[in-house]
Amino acid sequence: MLNTLNGLFIAAVLAGTPLLLGALGEILTEKSGNLNLGVEGMMFMGAITSLAGSYYYEQAVISAGGSPNGILSSAIALLTAFLAGAGGALIYSFLTITLRANQNVTGLTLTIFGTGFGNFFGEYIGQKAGGYVAVTETTKKAFSSLHIPVLSDIPVIGPLLFQYNWLVYFAIIAAIVMAWFFNRSRVGLNLRAVGEDPATADAAGINITLYKYMATVIGGGICGIGGMYMSMVTTSGVWVHNCVSGYGWLAVALVIFATWSPARGMLVALIFGGLTIMRMYINIPGLPVQIYDMFPYIATILVLVITSMRQSREHAQPKSCGLNYFREER
Amino acid sequence: MSGAAEYAVKMHHVTKTFGKVTANKDVNLELRKGEILALLGENGSGKTTLMNMLSGIYFPDHGEIYVKGEEVTIRSPKDSFTLGIGMIHQHFKLVDVLTAAENIVLGMEGKATVNRREINKKVRELAEKYGFDLEPSKKIYNMSVSEKQTVEILKVLYKGADILILDEPTAVLTPQETDRLFAVLRNMKKDGKSIIIITHKLNEVLAISDRVAILRKGEYIGVVNTSETDQTQLTEMMVGRPISLEIERPLVERGEKRLQVIDLTCLNGDGVKALDNVSFEAYGGEILGIAGIAGSGQKELCEIIAGLYPSIGGSVLYSGNHEGVPVQERILGLKPDEIVKKGISMAFVPEDRLGMGLVAGMDMTDNVMLRSYKSNKGIFVDRRNPKELAERLVDELEIVTPGVDTPVGRLSGGNVQKVLLGREIACHPSVLIVAYPVRGLDINSSYRIYDLLNEQKKKGVAVIFIGEDLDVLMQLSDRIMVMCGGKVSGIVDPREVTKEDIGLMMIHAGDPKSGSGNEEVTA
Numbered sequence: 001m002l003n004t005l006n007g008l009f010i011a012a013v014l015a016g017t018p019l020l021l022g023a024l025g026e027i028l029t030e031k032s033g034n035l036n037l038g039v040e041g042m043m044f045m046g047a048i049t050s051l052a053g054s055y056y057y058e059q060a061v062i063s064a065g066g067s068p069n070g071i072l073s074s075a076i077a078l079l080t081a082f083l084a085g086a087g088g089a090l091i092y093s094f095l096t097i098t099l100r101a102n103q104n105v106t107g108l109t110l111t112i113f114g115t116g117f118g119n120f121f122g123e124y125i126g127q128k129a130g131g132y133v134a135v136t137e138t139t140k141k142a143f144s145s146l147h148i149p150v151l152s153d154i155p156v157i158g159p160l161l162f163q164y165n166w167l168v169y170f171a172i173i174a175a176i177v178m179a180w181f182f183n184r185s186r187v188g189l190n191l192r193a194v195g196e197d198p199a200t201a202d203a204a205g206i207n208i209t210l211y212k213y214m215a216t217v218i219g220g221g222i223c224g225i226g227g228m229y230m231s232m233v234t235t236s237g238v239w240v241h242n243c244v245s246g247y248g249w250l251a252v253a254l255v256i257f258a259t260w261s262p263a264r265g266m267l268v269a270l271i272f273g274g275l276t277i278m279r280m281y282i283n284i285p286g287l288p289v290q291i292y293d294m295f296p297y298i299a300t301i302l303v304l305v306i307t308s309m310r311q312s313r314e315h316a317q318p319k320s321c322g323l324n325y326f327r328e329e330r
Numbered sequence: 331m332s333g334a335a336e337y338a339v340k341m342h343h344v345t346k347t348f349g350k351v352t353a354n355k356d357v358n359l360e361l362r363k364g365e366i367l368a369l370l371g372e373n374g375s376g377k378t379t380l381m382n383m384l385s386g387i388y389f390p391d392h393g394e395i396y397v398k399g400e401e402v403t404i405r406s407p408k409d410s411f412t413l414g415i416g417m418i419h420q421h422f423k424l425v426d427v428l429t430a431a432e433n434i435v436l437g438m439e440g441k442a443t444v445n446r447r448e449i450n451k452k453v454r455e456l457a458e459k460y461g462f463d464l465e466p467s468k469k470i471y472n473m474s475v476s477e478k479q480t481v482e483i484l485k486v487l488y489k490g491a492d493i494l495i496l497d498e499p500t501a502v503l504t505p506q507e508t509d510r511l512f513a514v515l516r517n518m519k520k521d522g523k524s525i526i527i528i529t530h531k532l533n534e535v536l537a538i539s540d541r542v543a544i545l546r547k548g549e550y551i552g553v554v555n556t557s558e559t560d561q562t563q564l565t566e567m568m569v570g571r572p573i574s575l576e577i578e579r580p581l582v583e584r585g586e587k588r589l590q591v592i593d594l595t596c597l598n599g600d601g602v603k604a605l606d607n608v609s610f611e612a613y614g615g616e617i618l619g620i621a622g623i624a625g626s627g628q629k630e631l632c633e634i635i636a637g638l639y640p641s642i643g644g645s646v647l648y649s650g651n652h653e654g655v656p657v658q659e660r661i662l663g664l665k666p667d668e669i670v671k672k673g674i675s676m677a678f679v680p681e682d683r684l685g686m687g688l689v690a691g692m693d694m695t696d697n698v699m700l701r702s703y704k705s706n707k708g709i710f711v712d713r714r715n716p717k718e719l720a721e722r723l724v725d726e727l728e729i730v731t732p733g734v735d736t737p738v739g740r741l742s743g744g745n746v747q748k749v750l751l752g753r754e755i756a757c758h759p760s761v762l763i764v765a766y767p768v769r770g771l772d773i774n775s776s777y778r779i780y781d782l783l784n785e786q787k788k789k790g791v792a793v794i795f796i797g798e799d800l801d802v803l804m805q806l807s808d809r810i811m812v813m814c815g816g817k818v819s820g821i822v823d824p825r826e827v828t829k830e831d832i833g834l835m836m837i838h839a840g841d842p843k844s845g846s847g848n849e850e851v852t853a
Contacts, residue, residue: 184443186435193425193436200423203387204437205408313471314427327387 008274008281009160013168016273018043018234020171021226022251023258023265024178025085025219030255031182032215033195034096035322037107039223040248041114042088046081046224047231047244048118052125053080054135054237062136070142073135074166077228085224086217088114093216097209100324111248118227122239135237143167143232167229174222178262191215195318198325208325226251246297250276253300256307259315272296337399338363338493338524339384339415344393346379353379357393357550359543361493366515366525368539368556370532370568372772376548377528378420381495385417386410397493408437413493416486420497420528422478424470430481431466434488456488460514475502475624479511487518494518495526500534504623505800505833512538530568530773532561533801544568569773577780577805580788584808585614587649588761588792589635594644594662596630604630606816608644612761612792617783619807619824620796623836627816628796629681632763636678637666648674650760667704677754681765681796683743687750690739694720694731697738698753723752727778744775751782762786765796780806800829812836 022039029036036042054077058068092110095101126133143165146152151162181188193201194211202208230243254272258265279292339361346354354376361367371377382388384395386407394401397413404410410417424433431449446467453466462480470478479499486494496515500508515525515538529535535542536556544551544567551567566572589612598604605627612618622628633639635646646662659672669676680686688697699716706712720734727748731741738749747767754762764783768776783806787793797803803810804824812819812835819835 186438186440186442186444189428189432189435189444190437193428196425196427197423200425201437203385203407203417203419203423205406205411206437314469319426 004281006156006160008278010164011277011281012270012274013164014233014273015277016269016271017168017171018226018229018247019251019254019272020175020265020269021167021229022223022248023254023269024171024174024262025222025224025226026252026255027219027258027260027262027265028178028222029089029216029219030260030321031191031195031318032212032219033198033318033320033323033325034093034212034216035103035107036089036092036110036216036220037104037252038088038092038110038114038220039251040244040246041111041117042085042220042223043227043230043244043248043251044114044118045084045088046227048121048125048227048239049084049224050077050081050228051133051135051231051237051239052121053077054139054232055125055129055133058136058139068136068138070138073139074142074232077139077232078225081224081228082221083224085227086221088224089217089220090213092220093213096324097212097216100326103322103324115242115244118244119241122241122243126239133239135232139232140237143237165233167225167233170225172266175262175266182262192318195320198320199327202325202327208327212325223248223251250296250300253303256317257300257303259307259312260317261315272299275299336363337361337396339526340396341380341384342394342396344380344383344390344395346376346383346388346390352548354383354390354545355548357545357548359550360553361524361526362541363524364519364522365540366519366527366538368535368542369526369528369545370530370535370542370564371545372530372568372774375545375568375772377545378497379548380545381417381497381526381528384410384415384493384495411489411491414491415493415495416489416491417495418479418482418486418497418499420501422482424478424481426471427469429467429469430464430473430477430484433470433481434466434485438489453484453488456484460487460517462514476504476507479503483514492522493524493526495528497528498530499527500529500531501798502624504836505829506837508534531799532564535564536561546570565773577777577802578784579806579808580784582615582788582790584616585790585792588612588614589794590645590647590649591631591635592645592647594631594634594641594646596634596639596641596643598630604816605634605641608813608816608818610811610818610821612794614760614790614792615787616808617787617793617795617806619803619810620794620813621800621803621810621832621836622813624798626813626836628765628813630816631813632678632680632765632794632796634662635763636676636680637661637664637669648676648761650674675757675759676761677757677759677763679747679751679754679762679764679767681769683746683750684739688738688746691737693737694723694734694749697749698723698756701753701757719753719756723749723756727752727782743770744772744778747771747775747779751779755782755786759786759791761792761794763794763796766798767795768802769798776802800832804829804832814838 022043026036026039054073057073057076061068088110092106095106096103145163145165148162152158182192190206191211194206194208198208227244230247231239235243250272254268258268275295278295279289337360341357341359344354344357357380369377379388383390384404386404386409389405395404402413431453434453435449450466457464462484464477464480499511503511519525527538539556541553541555542564543553546568561575565575592609594605594608595603596605608631620628630639634641641662645660648661649658651657657673659674661669661674684690695713695717698720699711702716703711717734723729724731724734729745729748731745738746751767767779783793783795795807807824809821810824810832811821812832814836
């Protein structure tokens with residue numbers, strides 16, 4: 001029993017990490033007043049570009065007669081995933097901030113675009129590689145569980161806390177840094193003002209356009225890293241058609257569940273992660289697999305119902321979220 | 331440019347257009363150092379636009395701006411702060427979920443981290459210096475309107491502004507709060523600060539300012555010394571022709587009881603009592619004024635009577651005539667269409683004209699039709715009669731519109747209100763509830779609205795008038811009910827009490843005499 005629970009915990013952390021990354025990116029974006037529904041799309045873009053980045057780097061090194069370096073390979077994957085997500089968010093930002101297009105429509109379009117982008121290039125690179133695309137053992141190893149001296153060897157706690165891949169720790173640190181950023185830093189305070197009330201922030205001399213662009217683009221980059229987790233960790237460096245499938249939407253729901261707080265996001269991501277992989281650990285006889293697959297979505301609906309019933313001004317969506325700002329509007 | 335330095339701000343031939351609309355045309359304005367200049371004009375005369383060019387929100391199309399003798403280009407609010415200009419906007423520019431101190435330091439340069447203890451201390455010291463009472467760590471959404479205004483003023487002082495622009499600062503304050511604000515402004519003037527105050531209340535202009543500059547329809551009319559002018563001259567300059575400032579109160583014999591409200595109680599969104607045992611009666615042929623600070627329950631009261639808001643206790647009784655037959659009904663808890671079905675003719679002109687009253691994107695005919703389309707038989711609606719009515723309203727009420735096919739959202743505030751009020755009056759109501767009918771309207775439109783209400787009163791309608799300007803309420807109403815924190819502080823005859831009495835009743839529910847003299851003692 002205890003083993004099952006430990007196993008479930010570890011699996012929940014592993015499954016929750018891409019959700020956490022996606023949610024963190026979206027929290028940062030929404031704090032600037034942009035509701036970017038393109039998380040799924042940006043995750044797809046991050047997923048394929050990171051895989052392609054690692055793959056082409058390895059191929060280039062191997063054809064030159066050398067042997068690829070795992071750390072360099074992961075760094076390339078991280079960079080390309082970030083850039084791809086940021087690139088998607090940049091399109092979104094240009095459309096909504098500069099051209100003032102409707103945020104919902106633009107976000108949904110980005111999701112459709114990113115999904116197509118990921119699947120198309122995934123198949124294309126696979127075809128050229130002769131059937132499917134996969135990274136070498138070196139890179140796979142770089143994305144597998146770490147072994148931290150001493151800490152990983154502590155009984156019980158070691159496996160529970162110190163034997164994950166590096167992206168898990170990356171996500172947790174990102175969440176803590178972001179929580180600090182919103183609550184303690186001057187730029188974070190300004191950013192919150194931009195998302196709550198851009199006219200006020202503008203009158204206070206804050207550069208609205210710059211803040212919105214930066215938050216949305218960096219947020220998109222973090223979503224892209226969440227996508228990288230799907231292709232490099234979850235599917236172990238092999239392109240699987242539709243590998244992100246729905247995780248981007250769960251991340252959007254998680255933002256609401258976490259009430260726009262990165263710190264709470266960590267806990268909530270663990271719960272959602274647990275729900276997505278529950279069927280492998282808790283077996284209820286006679287319950288079809290499909291029902292298990294519905295759990296995270298049922299939880300999302302419940303969360304939406306509960307959060308809209310509870311009215312709190314502080315743990316709510318930034319007030320101007322979803323609205324474009326135009327200074328001279330009369 | 332000798333002697334130029336005695337001017338804090340000088341605007342020279344400034345023009346600003348929005349599309350085809352000219353908001354400011356060739357305006358010259360001078361603010362002397364250490365004076366309080368009132369900027370007077372009707373709504374839409376371009377006062378706020380002009381000031382927004384000083385605060386960097388808008389950029390002028392033509393003209394020059396000099397600050398402290400030097401020509402400057404103000405491209406953004408930041409440029410404006412650098413020049414020492416601080417503007418306190420009419421609609422507060424504060425972030426609700428942040429604290430007072432956080433709002434004050436917003437957008438300022440400084441260390442990468444925000445030390446809350448330190449900024450709270452600094453803000454508290456500044457507040458004490460000018461005699462404000464403010465808790466720096468209080469969140470804005472927990473604050474009263476006057477506290478929010480304090481935060482706004484401290485915000486610009488904290489940034490070291492020595493030129494302050496206040497856009498209609500008294501619109502939301504009680505007379506007592508206004509006096510306190512004026513005292514603070516005089517302190518600031520003594521401190522060497524130059525102040526521009528935008529307003530359209532003449533008595534305030536005369537009370538606080540050294541000079542008055544007047545704008546009319548975007549053009550600069552002139553400047554006069556306050557000590558050498560009076561209300562009549564100012565009105566004439568502002569409106570362009572002499573206008574009587576007297577509001578008529580025709581003597582009408584009080585009719586029968588139309589509406590009786592007994593012990594009405596309701597909760598607001600946070601579960602706090604928004605109305606607490608409110609009782610009153612409204613009679614035909616009288617205007618019952620309702621006074622109170624914004625948010626004292628006025629909105630809930632009229633929405634409950636109109637059937638739009640739930641109550642938790644009490645009763646509302648209506649009596650009147652429907653096609654010659656006397657009707658007596660309890661209307662509390664009925665939906666608006668059920669009230670109509672019972673043959674009760676009640677009209678409600680809500681505060682939020684384009685949100686609750688009219689559909690901004692629809693034209694006049696369609697908006698008029700909203701009142702009548704349900705009586706159509708069959709699946710088609712009759713557009714001809716509503717169109718005729720709309721055209722009649724345009725003629726009778728002198729509504730300025732390109733035509734009845736123009737969306738009402740494109741009309742000016744005064745014309746929107748005429749459409750709404752005209753439509754409601756056209757239904758021949760026996761009870762007419764109007765909430766802040768002249769808010770944001772200029773003098774001409776306001777007086778037209780007062781006339782319309784008086785006409786209804788003469789016809790024997792029970793008019794309930796929720797207002798914010800005490801002077802108007804006192805001249806127009808036959809009786810005034812004063813509300814405070816959801817309670818009725820009293821119902822008075824405006825001919826027998828003073829404005830100060832009502833002001834006190836607005837802040838102290840119940841006994842108006844107690845608690846007034848204690849404020850100075852706490853210093």
